[in-house]
Amino acid sequence: MKKRTFLKTTGLIAGSSIAIPSLILDACAPKTQDENNTSEETVQKASFTLPDLPYEFAALTPFIDAMTMEIHHDRHHQGYVNKLNAALDSFNGTYNSLDDLLAMDNLPDGVRNNGGGHYNHSLFWTSLKAGGSEPTSAFLDKVNSDFGSMDELKKQLINGGGSVFGSGWVWLISNNGKLEVTTTPNQDNPLMVYADTKGKPLLGIDVWEHAYYLNYQNKRGEYLENIFNVINWEEVSKRWG
Numbered sequence: 001m002k003k004r005t006f007l008k009t010t011g012l013i014a015g016s017s018i019a020i021p022s023l024i025l026d027a028c029a030p031k032t033q034d035e036n037n038t039s040e041e042t043v044q045k046a047s048f049t050l051p052d053l054p055y056e057f058a059a060l061t062p063f064i065d066a067m068t069m070e071i072h073h074d075r076h077h078q079g080y081v082n083k084l085n086a087a088l089d090s091f092n093g094t095y096n097s098l099d100d101l102l103a104m105d106n107l108p109d110g111v112r113n114n115g116g117g118h119y120n121h122s123l124f125w126t127s128l129k130a131g132g133s134e135p136t137s138a139f140l141d142k143v144n145s146d147f148g149s150m151d152e153l154k155k156q157l158i159n160g161g162g163s164v165f166g167s168g169w170v171w172l173i174s175n176n177g178k179l180e181v182t183t184t185p186n187q188d189n190p191l192m193v194y195a196d197t198k199g200k201p202l203l204g205i206d207v208w209e210h211a212y213y214l215n216y217q218n219k220r221g222e223y224l225e226n227i228f229n230v231i232n233w234e235e236v237s238k239r240w241g
């Protein structure tokens with residue numbers, strides 16, 4: 001076995017026994033192509049896979065239209081997964097999970113952009129739900145404590161999303177136990193060393209034009225207002241708790 005492959009594989013196998021943070025879908029954990037074959041002669045290669053949407057493309061209408069969801073998931077997100085796997089072919093670092101990978105220093109652009117793209121979209125799909133859902137009472141108490149009210153949190157997310165120049169994300173994060181709203185450009189993520197404010201992502205809202213343009217054209221603010229009809233606050237609460 002080549003040294004590089006051995007290092008990479010060792011990291012991944014070690015990771016299989018480490019709990020992946022609950023917010024990360026199974027699909028975000030790197031898979032090896034032949035997990036049952038432990039022969040040293042077998043060259044194992046890490047690969048990430050596109051998670052299924054947990055609902056139909058049309059589930060979030062009229063707030064997010066079916067064609068946007070289909071293109072966004074099947075083409076954009078699949079593209080990030082494919083390019084991430086390609087970028088990892090020439091990446092020598094060891095990591096146990098996508099979280100670990102994204103937190104590493106000096107990521108090659110292909111890993112940073114497409115690893116972020118895979119993480120961010122995996123989080124995004126599960127942050128949405130037809131009809132939305134209610135936060136737990138404990139999480140609501142925390143929101144009231146850190147923001148004053150849920151309305152104030154929504155206002156900060158809408159304003160933050162509107163303030164992103166070009167493409168990026170607005171986030172609700174837990175930063176050393178405090179809830180904060182922050183933004184990242186492109187496919188950066190609050191786990192990354194490049195983030196202005198780092199923390200555990202609880203909710204990420206995509207403000208790339210591809211997330212809303214078919215239905216809202218240039219009206220990003222209207223998209224941001226409307227997305228609160230379909231936020232899965234119960235899931236966001238679980239990520240916090």
Ligand code: MN3
Binds near residue numbers: 072
């Ligand atoms: Mn997107």
